[in-house]
Amino acid sequence: MAQAGAGRRYVRAFVSGFFVAVPVTVTVLDRFAYVARVEGASMQPSLNPEGNVTGSDVVLLNRWSVRNYQVRRGDIVSVLSPKNPQQKIIKRVIALEGDFIKTLGYKNRYLKVPDGHFWIEGDHHGHSLDSNSFGPVSLGLVHGRASHIIWPPNRWQRIEPSIPPERMPLLNWHADATEDEEKD
Amino acid sequence: MFRRVLGKTLGFLGYTVQYGCIAHCAFEYIGEFVACSGPSMEPTITSHDVVFSERLSRHLCRIEKGDIVIAKSPFDPHMNICKRVIGLEGDKICTSGPSDVFKTHQYPRLPQPTLRPAISLKPITVPKGHVWLEGDNLRNSTDSRSYGPVPYALIRGRVCLKLWPPHNFGALNQSPTGRIVKRSD
Numbered sequence: 001m002a003q004a005g006a007g008r009r010y011v012r013a014f015v016s017g018f019f020v021a022v023p024v025t026v027t028v029l030d031r032f033a034y035v036a037r038v039e040g041a042s043m044q045p046s047l048n049p050e051g052n053v054t055g056s057d058v059v060l061l062n063r064w065s066v067r068n069y070q071v072r073r074g075d076i077v078s079v080l081s082p083k084n085p086q087q088k089i090i091k092r093v094i095a096l097e098g099d100f101i102k103t104l105g106y107k108n109r110y111l112k113v114p115d116g117h118f119w120i121e122g123d124h125h126g127h128s129l130d131s132n133s134f135g136p137v138s139l140g141l142v143h144g145r146a147s148h149i150i151w152p153p154n155r156w157q158r159i160e161p162s163i164p165p166e167r168m169p170l171l172n173w174h175a176d177a178t179e180d181e182e183k184d
Numbered sequence: 185m186f187r188r189v190l191g192k193t194l195g196f197l198g199y200t201v202q203y204g205c206i207a208h209c210a211f212e213y214i215g216e217f218v219a220c221s222g223p224s225m226e227p228t229i230t231s232h233d234v235v236f237s238e239r240l241s242r243h244l245c246r247i248e249k250g251d252i253v254i255a256k257s258p259f260d261p262h263m264n265i266c267k268r269v270i271g272l273e274g275d276k277i278c279t280s281g282p283s284d285v286f287k288t289h290q291y292p293r294l295p296q297p298t299l300r301p302a303i304s305l306k307p308i309t310v311p312k313g314h315v316w317l318e319g320d321n322l323r324n325s326t327d328s329r330s331y332g333p334v335p336y337a338l339i340r341g342r343v344c345l346k347l348w349p350p351h352n353f354g355a356l357n358q359s360p361t362g363r364i365v366k367r368s369d
Contacts, residue, residue, distance in 0.1 A: 020202050021208045022209075023205035023206045023208070024201065024202065024205045026205070026208075026209050026213075027204070027205040027208045027209065030208065030212060032206070051310050060209065068262075069261045069262070079311065080333040080335075080337035081337070082314070082337070083312050083313040084312070085245065085313055085335070085336040085337035089299075114259065115259050115260070116257070116258060116259035116260050116261060117258075117259075118196070131290050138256075138258040138259075138261065138335060138338060139261040140256035140257070140258065140261035140338045141335060141337055141338060142261075145264075162366075
């Protein structure tokens with residue numbers, strides 16, 4: 001009878017452990033950090049520089065820092081795709097609400113990003129499904145900010161926010177003149 | 185004695201974390217209580233009503249036409265909106281309001297480049313991955329007729345039950361406006 005007792009204790013320990021581990025893991029993945037594999041070539045050369053030949057990059061997405069929808073220009077963010085709600089796309093933030101930008105292949109040549117929206121682009125122009133196809137993206141769709149590349153080990157690095165100089169916004173409509181450039 | 189206090193504190197923290205996580209999973213994946221305000225869904229939902237919105241439909245992509253949904257506002261992610269789904273992706277909506285802000289729908293190119301408010305009826309096709317939301321109180325509702333189709337991923341949940349006031353407890357009524365698009369195939 002000792003074996004039945006041990007078996008039952010094992011089952012009870014497993015079930016109680018399960019009910020602790022699963023909610024905690026789900027909460028951590030939803031609120032704090034998420035790990036995702038980057039597929040495709042739209043963010044070359046920052047992410048996946050050799051395509052899928054040597055394996056895709058795996059990035060750490062910080063979900064806590066976007067809980068108040070605060071993103072900065074130049075961040076790489078993951079966003080729920082406006083075209084497919086079950087897919088997440090990972091792109092760079094080029095402009096925030098109120099910025100005037102010059103687009104690359106969008107319907108309007110120049111655009112003011114509306115309130116509550118932001119403009120994302122892949123680093124590999126031409127191979128990227130981004131705001132140049134579907135327009136400004138609502139801030140409510142932001143999922144996480146890519147903070148580190150964690151795989152492959154020879155590409156361990158912190159991802160720093162940076163915008164290519166030719167993609168900087170032309171003007172910002174809000175009274176934030178100290179950090180924005182005014183081009184001719 | 186210090187070790188006992190430490191042990192009890194850690195145990196208390198452990199229980200808090202565990203129950204907090206279970207609460208998060210319940211509110212995120214099962215459903216949440218929402219207090220509505222504003223006149224845009226009258227007479228179905230009046231201001232200060234409390235409703236229960238379930239999250240399973242949204243995660244399983246089972247939102248249908250005629251459902252009342254809670255969604256994040258496209259122009260302010262901190263605010264939520266409560267509207268009815270009138271059309272899903274691919275449906276043609278006839279609307280007579282001003283054109284949408286982004287010019288995302290297909291319509292013949294106007295001869296003048298400037299955008300002016302259009303009073304005539306024209307059909308708008310809801311793009312892929314978007315839904316068309318309208319309030320039941322058409323006269324007093326800011327919805328897709330002003331800001332265009334809303335991405336499906338902004339939807340948080342489907343309202344299924346009205347909880348307060350108690351004399352109105354129960355399921356919600358069908359759309360009183362008759363604006364729901366029939367399947368066009």
